[in-house]
Amino acid sequence: MSSSEEDDFADLRRYFNETEWSSLAKAEKKRYRNVRRNHRAMLAIGLNSPVPAFMRKGRPQVSEPYNSEEDEWTPHLKRFPPAPRRFQSPTSRPARIPARRPARIPARIPARIPARIPARITASSQRGLTRRPTASTPTEQEGGPATPTGPPGEGHHSPLKPTASGRRLETQNLDYNSYHRGQNLRDRSRVSYTEEEEPKDDHYFFCEDCNDFFIEECELHGPPVFVHDTPAPLGVPDRAKLTLPPGLEVRTSGIAVAGLGVFNHGNTVAVGTHYGPYEGETTDREQAVESGYSWLIYKDRLLHDYIDAKRETHSNWMRYVNCARNDEEQNLVAFQYKGGILYRSCKPISVGEELLVWYGEEYARDLGIVFDYIWDKKSSAKDVNESSKFQIYSCPGCLFSYTSQIYLHKHIKRCHQEEYVRLLGAGEIRAESLEISSREDILFCDQQRAVIT
Ligand SMILES: C[S@@+](CC[C@H](N)C(=O)[O-])C[C@H]1O[C@@H](n2cnc3c(N)ncnc32)[C@H](O)[C@@H]1O
16 A cells, blocks of 8 residues: 555544544554455445444544554453344354253343343343453353453454344353453553443444444434333233334234234334333243243343243233344344343334344244244245245154254254154155255254264
8 A cells, every 4th residue: 555545544534533543553554444344344245243443433532542453452442332233044053053951041132132041031242341450360150250351342252153132141251261362562561451341331322324333322313213112000911012102013923833923003113213121020040041031131241130021911012022033034133221121123114014033043942933044035024924924844853943844854854863764654754855964054952863864
């Protein structure tokens, strides 16, 4: 890059003033350009890429040059939470899936899951952390370090981990422990950091248009739009339905086996519309795991609550929102805001369309929810009528279900040997079509036997 190109920072003018820019070394300027280019490239191909710290609005102005390790952690930059995660295609997961463990609670949550408890409990991906210089002595609680030696937060979690706000605590700890600071050969003063929970790490909204966080209002699009619940006294029968905001209704879901769901019957819901908070009773882990209606709410790194909407008398309409089975279907994102769970529309929701949020892969799996493993754009469920055409093929031996019979048969072949042999004998399965390719994401269940290939 020529020096005039280097000095022309029009592309990065949003993020630096002239003084800051001129104080940067050539390599640092190049690096910021690369970071921005990579971030955009990842977004362009549909990957979840947290907005690099220097590109976030509201970053504090600095009086010294930016640290070139900013992408990992820059002490003088305030850290902002990573972008909320969206539906993650099951095909992006490793082919082999751990057997189901009944005690797991999904953090219905992407980690914010909007992280769910392996039964719909998840951690908030909208978590940001700051650190302050101090000595660090790791202590253990819930299997994780109280004062992790490495930085958590954005940019360091695998984008393939399940959670939009639904990351599991174990995953977080793993990330802390496995984090290694990049080597920097340049002179710099070294300090050791103890992690300090940024007190307002769930005080951010996210603008779907700018792909950026904001606190009170987005610079370009203003304050967040909220649709409020209809007030209803706590404890009255059917309270959850009474709280439905105007324009929404509860009726049989377009997903064949899902029970009730929430539909838009008012005007088209614009992108960036907020609902919530999710209402329910604070409960313990055991009950949350059993419920099917709980979210995990992070209070700080080590403490969390479980909010359970099982009782219709003590919850709101959000308990009826079902889980999207694929990217196309998802029109709501769950995230943690000020200690509660909000849903935000991530695409326009037409009249007649069902509201569908992503619970987090693990939680959904624990609930036996069907994913579209062989998602075909041509037959995508764009509306309720189409989605109700889905044929569900359920495994007689476990909870897993598929939208393709051949995938169900492959699952039976893999996990339920006796049933497989029986179906073969009865002529209900034809062995020749059941080769399992390494690219196929066939679920293992806890009744898994020998793998027959
Ligand atoms: C939070 S509740 C949603 C409301 C629920 N449908 C009802 O009638 O009360 C979660 C439960 O709905 C069902 N569910 C949600 N999404 C589903 C999906 N995509 N496929 C199948 N069942 C689903 C599961 O039984 C799950 O335990």
